[in-house]
Amino acid sequence: MxxxxxxxxxxxxxxxxxxxxxxxxxxxxxxxxxxxxxxxxxxxxxxxxxxxxxxxxxxxxxxxxxxxxxxxxxxxxxxxxxxxxxxxxxxxxxxxxxxxxxxxxxxxxxxxxxxxxxxxxxxxxxxxxxxxxxxxxxxxxxxxxxxxxxxxxxxxxxxxxxxxxxxxxxxxxxxxxTSLPPSLVAATGMDALTHAIEALTNKLENWYADMCAIKAIEMIGKAIRPAAAGGNVKALSEMLYASTLAGISFTLSRLGLVHAMSHPISGFAGVPHGVANAILLPYVMSFNLVGNPEGYALVAKALGIVGRSGVLETAKAGVEEVIGLNHQLGIPKSFKDVGVKENLFPQMITDTFKSGNVAINPRRVSEKDVEIIYQASFAGDSPLLFIE
CATH class of the missing domain: 3.40.50.1970 (Rossmann fold)
Known part of the structure; x- marks a missing residue:
């Protein structure tokens, strides 16, 4: 229900x-x-x-x-x-x-x-x-x-x-x-994108949430680059409205593994929430893809991906698009780049599983899985490692 x-x-x-x-x-x-x-x-x-x-x-x-x-x-x-x-x-x-x-x-x-x-x-x-x-x-x-x-x-x-x-x-x-620095537009905008993607692809079903999430992804995909470049009130307007749509979507449908893992990173290492989400997002999308390829294909299409043959290829292209977004927006490539220490991983893994978002993630998650994702995102390995 x-x-x-x-x-x-x-x-x-x-x-x-x-x-x-x-x-x-x-x-x-x-x-x-x-x-x-x-x-x-x-x-x-x-x-x-x-x-x-x-x-x-x-x-x-x-x-x-x-x-x-x-x-x-x-x-x-x-x-x-x-x-x-x-x-x-x-x-x-x-x-x-x-x-x-x-x-x-x-x-x-x-x-x-x-x-x-x-x-x-x-x-x-x-x-x-x-x-x-x-x-x-x-x-x-x-x-x-x-x-x-x-x-x-x-x-x-x-x-x-x-x-x-x-x-x-x-x-x-x-x-x-209009006075926001580009780095903050980028980080908060990727936070909103994460909200929409997780609400759309998790195990819970809510048609209204899905509608809001898809529209938010479309708007962010078009507006985040010009908004982060500065001086574009129309693009900033689109980002603000998209953020609210994404907020509505996850209020109705909750989130997933990105947020379960990013909260400990912010809590223990002080990494801004939007930055933590942005770094983790392509890794978790790659990991989750086999759990909901149709949902991630919808994400890709909302981001403007067209002409790919098959659901899996379209979904993979969506992950690649998010990787490219992070790069273009100047999001740090790895958690090592923002001062996270490997000795925090055991505590962060424990806290990840305190989140109710783990249970509704589209793919079943083990402590080993979370460790692998933390290690890969710390080292800056390719986020496509789960689907290559």
Whole structure:
């Protein structure tokens, strides 16, 4: 059985973020905690947003201690700040870390359990305060998802899954992406591509998720190169919208082995999530191809691959296209290039199998399989090694 439940309202378009004051007015909020990070603030992206709140007579206070891959301390500090300032709503402005921090803080505000105790599905018992999300990257899709991720004291990235974590409103304003450096457009864009590919090819079936995933892959395949080149607002718009579509797809259909393996890499080695996904993606696609060749052929066709004879050849061409994308976008070739140490592999392998995404991966996975993929992606071996 499949289920489609999308309580979020999506507003999109150039300068759509400057309507945020009226959005919170309609939610009957009078004082909002704005959750963001130093990069967003220094780029001046909050200026018009804060003015919109002020013009609507909505008071705002800023929590800007967001850290990459937010940990328990970060989200508890945000909760305490919200309570001490007597806020009645939350606005997240930023990438996945800011939106995840806002979601987790919101869960702590209305629920008494420790945040790590809410790990897994359906353990957030009470609705969050009114939450609106404005993404400033084109990767996580967190503005529409039912997930937040918090890093615990053992470096494990704890996924928390609940419909209560879906923001009330997602505001997609491409103008907020124009100051992103090319490397961040590339990494977050490949994160979005990974979301769509895994949602489309895993064992779960959801026709709506598949439709969103295929469209997201098509859009990313066309737009990611010009978007990463800089100065192309149309391409950045396409990437932002594709990221949201990919977020919808994996909210409905979940993910797969790339995410099961990339979370430990970020948790233990501090590799940015999008970079970890991008490096792993062609290796896992190659490994998984025999488990769902038809699904990976759909991926290839969505990426523009035509004229190949047979399902397997088309699917393999899709893997080659992703390898080429990584190269063109300047994604590091191997985990050795980004400072991962081989002595971390045993811990990372253990944590990989804590993820529920392993069970829905299109091909059955053993610890040895994960070790081989980690070793190959560490050394920078050909990602086609499983299908050559």
């Amino acid at each position: 499949s289920s489609i439940h999308l309580p979020v309202r999506i507003e999109f378009g150039l300068d759509s973020s400057i309507t945020i004051g009226s959005e919170f007015r309609s939610l009957k909020c009078s004082k909002v905690m704005v959750v963001s990070d130093k990069g967003v603030i220094n780029a001046g992206l909050l200026d018009k947003i804060l003015k919109s709140l002020a013009d609507a007579k909505v008071e705002s206070v800023l929590y800007d201690n967001v850290v990459p891959d937010p940990d328990v301390k970060c989200v508890e500090q945000a909760r305490d700040f919200y309570i001490s300032e007597r806020c009645d709503g939350i606005l997240a402005v930023g990438g996945g870390s800011s939106i995840d921090t806002a979601k987790a803080a919101g869960a702590l505000i209305t629920n008494s359990e420790p945040i790590v105790s809410m790990g897994g599905m359906g353990k957030v018992k009470n609705p969050l305060p009114p939450l609106i999300a404005i993404p400033t990257t084109c990767g996580t899709g967190s503005e529409v998802t039912n997930v937040t991720v918090v890093t615990d004291e053992y470096h494990f990235k704890v996924p928390i899954i609940s419909p209560y974590l879906i923001p009330k409103v997602a505001v997609l304003d491409p103008n907020l992406l």
